[in-house]
Amino acid sequence: MKKEKTEQYESAIEVADGIYWIGFYDVDSGLHCNPYLIVDHDEAVVIDGGSRPDFPTVMMKILRTGVALPGIKALIYQHYDPDLCGSIPNFEALIGQPGLKIISDAANHMFIRHYAVKSHLVSLESIGHEYRFKSGRVLRFVNTPYSHSPGSFVTFDTRTNVLFSSDLFGSYGSQWELFFKLDAYCIECNTFPVCPNKKTYCPLYNILRFHQHIMTSAKALRHSLKQILKIPFMKILPQHGSIISQPNDFVLLFKLLGNADDIGIDAITTEKSGLSHEDIQIRFVDRGDNFNGN
Numbered sequence: 001m002k003k004e005k006t007e008q009y010e011s012a013i014e015v016a017d018g019i020y021w022i023g024f025y026d027v028d029s030g031l032h033c034n035p036y037l038i039v040d041h042d043e044a045v046v047i048d049g050g051s052r053p054d055f056p057t058v059m060m061k062i063l064r065t066g067v068a069l070p071g072i073k074a075l076i077y078q079h080y081d082p083d084l085c086g087s088i089p090n091f092e093a094l095i096g097q098p099g100l101k102i103i104s105d106a107a108n109h110m111f112i113r114h115y116a117v118k119s120h121l122v123s124l125e126s127i128g129h130e131y132r133f134k135s136g137r138v139l140r141f142v143n144t145p146y147s148h149s150p151g152s153f154v155t156f157d158t159r160t161n162v163l164f165s166s167d168l169f170g171s172y173g174s175q176w177e178l179f180f181k182l183d184a185y186c187i188e189c190n191t192f193p194v195c196p197n198k199k200t201y202c203p204l205y206n207i208l209r210f211h212q213h214i215m216t217s218a219k220a221l222r223h224s225l226k227q228i229l230k231i232p233f234m235k236i237l238p239q240h241g242s243i244i245s246q247p248n249d250f251v252l253l254f255k256l257l258g259n260a261d262d263i264g265i266d267a268i269t270t271e272k273s274g275l276s277h278e279d280i281q282i283r284f285v286d287r288g289d290n291f292n293g294n
């Protein structure tokens with residue numbers, strides 16, 4: 001069974017018109033990274049290109065699509081983590097084009113440059129939050145601040161109505177499928193996260209758990225979901241987990257994530273401020289501590 005699954009994911013998979021999943025299906029990993037390639041005539045861009053160890057697999061899949069490497073005009077990074085950006089120097093070396101652009105929010109570029117980047121760093125602000133192919137096809141960028149990085153954003157392909165959501169709608173879990181699938185009874189589940197059918201994992205809980213750990217706060221997550229609701233997407237392509245395309249699943253997931261209060265720091269403290277002036281006064285003044293060792 002596992003072997004069949006591995007074979008199924010050995011090549012790039014076209015998941016929408018001209019959009020390819022070029023990730024690495026690692027049977028031993030609970031966190032699968034999903035880089036994507038968009039091919040538009042003789043041009044291409046890579047979204048969230050992947051980690052350094054995944055690079056040979058990712059590049060092999062790109063080559064198998066038939067794309068000519070100089071045709072890759074831009075690498076888009078929706079935040080600055082190493083699971084997306086680690087392979088930037090490898091991409092630069094193989095593409096070998098001085099005109100290659102690295103597109104991200106300026107807040108991400110501050111950190112992206114530390115991957116020893118040589119290419120031109122292009123900020124979303126400087127291109128009016130959109131990337132235009134020669135054909136006229138437009139990618140729109142929408143900021144989702146603090147979900148989970150200050151400069152995080154999502155990318156909407158206006159031609160296919162695909163939304164590249166980066167870590168949003170991602171998932172942890174050893175049971176991975178490229179396409180999100182819920183059993184009919186999941187919709188009405190009232191024992192969540194324990195499966196009434198005794199499955200050893202719950203795909204919905206895996207998504208919730210991922211957001212609880214990775215996102216900064218319920219406030220930030222809800223703000224981002226609100227921004228995403230305004231986008232006329234039909235399919236969500238996350239950087240981890242599975243591709244989501246069923247309207248029922250969108251409803252379920254937006255409600256699940258939008259109602260969760262225990263996200264990021266909110267799971268640790270609900271205090272508005274855990275620090276009072278009195279705490280500071282007691283520690284540094286009343287107690288008479290000084291820093292001279294006396």
Ligand SMILES: [Fe+2]
Nearest residue numbers: 079081148167
């Ligand atoms: Fe991340």
Ligand SMILES: [Fe+2]
Nearest residue numbers: 081083167239
């Ligand atoms: Fe990630």
